[in-house]
Amino acid sequence: MPPDLAPIGHLLLLLHAHLPFVRHPEDPYFLEEQWLVEAITETYIPLLSRLEHLIQDKVHVRLTMTWSPPLCEMLADPLLQARYVQRTQRLLELAEQEVPAKAGTPFADSAVMYRDHLRYCLEVMARFGGNLVRWVRELMEAGAIEVITCTATHGFLPLMLTHEAKRAQIEIAVANYRIHFGRAPKGIWLAECGFTPGVDELLKAAGLRYFFVDTHGIYYGEPRPRYGVFAPVYTPCGVAAFGRDADSSRSVWSAESGYPGDPLYREFYRDLGYDGEYPYIRKFLHPDGVRRNLGLKYHRITGQIPLHDKAPYSPAPAYARAMEHGDHFYQQRIHQASMLGELIGRPPIIVSPYDAELFGHWWFEGPQFIESIFRAAHASNHCVMPVTGSEYLATHAVNQVVMPSASSWGDSGYNGVWLNPSNDWIYRHLNIAEERMIEVARRFSAGLATTADPSRASAPNDLRDALNQMARELLLAQSSDWAFIMTTNTTVPYAVRRTKDHLNRFTSLYDMVLGNRIDRQALRDIAWRDTIFVEIDFRVYC
Amino acid sequence: MTAEKLMSLTVTDLRALAERHGISGHARMRKDQLIGALLPVIAAGTSIPKNAKDTAAAKVSMPVAAGSSSSSSRPTPGPTPANQPSAAGPNPGLPIPERYGSDRLVLLMQDAHHIFAYWEITPETFARVAAKAGAHAAHVLILHTPSGPEQRDIDLRGGNYYLSVAPGATYRAEISLRSKDGVLHPLAVSNFVQTPQAGPSPRSDAQWLGIDETFHELLAMAGLPGHEPAGSLTRLQARAGESQLIRGEAGSSSGLSSTARTSSLLSKRPDG
Known part of the structure; x- marks a missing residue:
């Protein structure tokens, strides 16, 4: 207006x-995939729904x-979509139990809020065929x-x-x-x-x-x-x-x-995952049984007081x-x-x-x-x-x-968060990988573009697939999230593992490509794990 | 995370942070003590407020004993989802090369006052150069600064080094062996790296640029000699910011766009 x-x-x-690309087809309960689940439920859906309300109100x-x-790429990924729905259904089961359990207590409103919101999340997923990017696009097209x-x-x-x-x-x-x-x-x-x-x-x-x-x-x-x-x-x-x-x-x-x-706002560090009776919440935790945040939080910040003294949260x-x-x-x-x-x-x-x-x-x-x-x-x-x-x-x-x-x-x-003694070891590997990627891209791009010999039809495809996968591995290793996590000292083992895994896969593909012996089984396994950017063309590195 | 950002957190949040970072005795600390204890632990970071992924990451990492990752990355060929429960400890990741077998020295800018140097010298190169430099040669890193070379003794086995430098300058380095008589025998030479200015520029001459989004589209659609004919719809979708300088003259046109586009400097405005 x-x-x-x-x-x-x-x-x-x-x-x-x-969020960094975290997708582990090999493990249905992969812990770090929860980052996406939480962000969808707590940030993306609430934000997009607020924007939609504003448009409806002609603001x-x-x-x-x-x-x-x-x-x-993660939001559009069917495996992660299915996992989101599965995990959210599970949490909704708990949220539905919570409504009668909290009835008549100061926590009743919050319990209803969580149940309703989780139901809404599942409705939204259904509305967009599981892909929230479609919602983003809709709001983009609405201006x-x-x-x-x-x-x-x-x-x-x-x-x-x-x-x-x-x-x-x-x-x-x-x-x-x-x-x-x-x-x-x-x-x-x-x-x-x-x-x-x-x-x-x-x-x-x-x-x-x-x-x-x-x-x-x-x-x-x-x-x-x-x-x-x-x-x-x-x-x-x-x-x-x-x-x-x-x-x-x-x-x-x-x-x-x-x-x-603000004292009225919800307290992040009080969560049913820690507060609930263990037998009651056990089946809603990760299969390893460790207490972690579930996302159902019933207290408000209240003031500068110990966590156990926090007052009940009231949504309105x-x-x-x-x-x-x-x-x-x-x-x-x-x-x-x-x-x-x-x-x-x-x-x-x-x-x-x-x-x-x-x-x-x-x-x-x-x-x-x-x-x-x-x-x-x-x-x-x-x-x-x-x-x-x-x-x-x-x-x-x-x-x-x-x-x-x-x-x-x-x-x-400047660059100190991503380059300091906690993470500086990664650059000698990442920088070499950049150079190697350019080297093989230049070396093989011409041959791939002109190969017409039908007897070699399968070999060039393997080569192309390997080169494209090398590009994916390099890109994933370059995610600044890993260096950031090493600095902030949060989930460091996971960040180290991701850096090493992608560098390892990159290096083995490089060796295969240069040695002219592409192990299809190994290539398939890597491509099955790291699926980002299906459209990639390695020649961008030429 | 800066002290300022920590200040903005409540004591409860600071305690929770302290707990997460394994700071003992946090329950008895006052706010300033908590911040004092947290600052060195959280050496750097985009801050909790600015980066909620920090918090998200922290959440899943809290039960430290259980390990943060829940699967092992065995090289089982896919696509057969391995229905594995969580592993006992964190997955250390697949092995990566310790050395790449080529001599190199790389400089990376850490901030306006620091450069990070890392290197690899192959045993063959080292042996060859050491034979020339003689026994008891010193390992030195020579930093080429705007005011001349500076030598620093280093431990070659360390593999990396942080250098204090001045802002707003270009640097290059080399690693050498220094023989007893002071002669340098080079092992590797680095790339160039530039540190940024750590303050406002002394230059206050202002030039102004206008980006003309539409002129080139109209020109292209006009079908004049030397221009591709229309196809206007796809062009309109794909158009990128065509630039045309409209005010500002003479002076440093060297830095300005010198593509085939009509970029011209017309007048120069002195700073008020």
Whole structure:
């Protein structure tokens, strides 16, 4: 809905939805697949349903969202879809028992909420044939979200050695986006905002028009940016870079306002998986019987008190508080835009990017918060106008030429999160793998393209399959998630294992390809495990 | 995770974090003590708030004793799902090469002030160079800085090294053996790496660029000599940001797009 008056500023709200590709056909109970299950139930479905409500209410919604290629590949994967439904049905069984069990207690409302939400999740899965990407696409076509892409496997470009490996991360992402969304992406979220000068040329060649960098990437750019992060800049080759506004991030997370820490909000660390009587919950736990979070949480943050003293959670007041917080956030942006407007002499654009999984999974009421930002904008007659990246550029086509500085949004702003003594061992292997991939791609691409001899028809196919699979293994090994997990010291053994498994498979395929002895059985086994990017063409590495 | 981000968490959250990171005595700590104990443990990270995957990952890793992964990756040929219950311990992953059999030295930028160097020197190369350098030759890493080379004694067996450097400069390194008489015998030479500026640029000259999205489409559809004829619908879908510089002149056109597209600098705006 257009505003009555020209807006005093613009708000580019961006949610980056991404999970690493975790799919283990060999184990129906694989633990880390639960990341996706939780994110679907707690983040993706709540967020998308809030957006749908906004559209139904004719509220002007403009949200920029990354749906990373690995996430799209998992959401569209029949095995993972089936596992999601199976695990959710199982949890629903428990949630249905919980309704009578909690009746007449202060936990009754929460019990009903969980049961209803899990039923809703299963309905939504049925509505979209199990594939939530279809819902995303529907909302994209309705104009509510602009879906942008991300590096193919969330690869962190600044620590890749070769131009070709960086280019492949970008080109493969764009090709995969076309498959899931039926068009070309206009923007990209570089994994972890990892940028180095020169990457912009690769983006341009891939047809991408804009990307995002952290605040200092703009401020330390060359030359000085006239408007700071409050207007995009063009790199010398003409790709736009938007800079993150530090204030809007702080206003969500600061100690003073600190939205997610509100006493009414749901407490993350109290969960039926730990609180329930063991015999009662046993059959709903992983077969190993270890107590873990089930996602049914009945307490609110309450205050700075021990976990066992937390008060019962009540959905309605928490929801109302999230609406207040969203409104507060928006009023702050109005205030910020009016001050900045005076300072820089033009309406600023405020770029507020967040990881999507934060909203709903970690901050349970987060999706309502996002919803309420758009409702507040609607109520304020859009005096700060929500826009998406390409929408803004379409109406603000003239911008300063600045080459952003090398940067990331990781702690301390550069590459240290992904390169430090906890994970530096991976780069000697990843860098060699890049070079080997380029080597074999160049060596065999010509032969494969021209082979016409029918007597050798099967051999070239094996070779092509092996080369394509090598590309998949390299890309999966490059997921920045593994290095990140090693640094944050969370599920380190899994991150180490994934790095090694993909490097091992890459290396054995390399040896097979060079030795001209492709073991079909082994190749089939690897391809059965690592199914990402069925469309891949290894020649992207030439 | 920065101190600021930790500050924004409640004490309860900090305790839970501390518990997850195995910090003993966290139940008795005050907020500042908790943060003090957590900071060195969480050496880095995008922060809990910013990255919920951190939390998601933490969730599944909590029962440490049970191991985080629930399957073993045996090389059983697929596609026959192995109906295996969880393994006793974490899967260590498949073996990877310890060495690749070629000499190399690679520099990677860690941040504006640090470079990470890693290397591999084959035994053959080492033996050949050591024969020339003589007994008791020192292992040195030579960093080529804008103000000249700097030598650092290293342990070649270590395989890697973090170097303190200055921002905004280009570096290259080599690994050599230094014989007793000070002569350097090179083993491997690195790539170039550039550290970013750690502050705002001194340059304040501004150029302005306008991206003309439609002109080239219209031109292409016009069917003029030298241009491919129409096919406008697919073109419109596939079009990428064609660029045209509209203001800004002379000056550093070298960095500007020099493709066949009409990129021209027309005027230059001095910074106010």
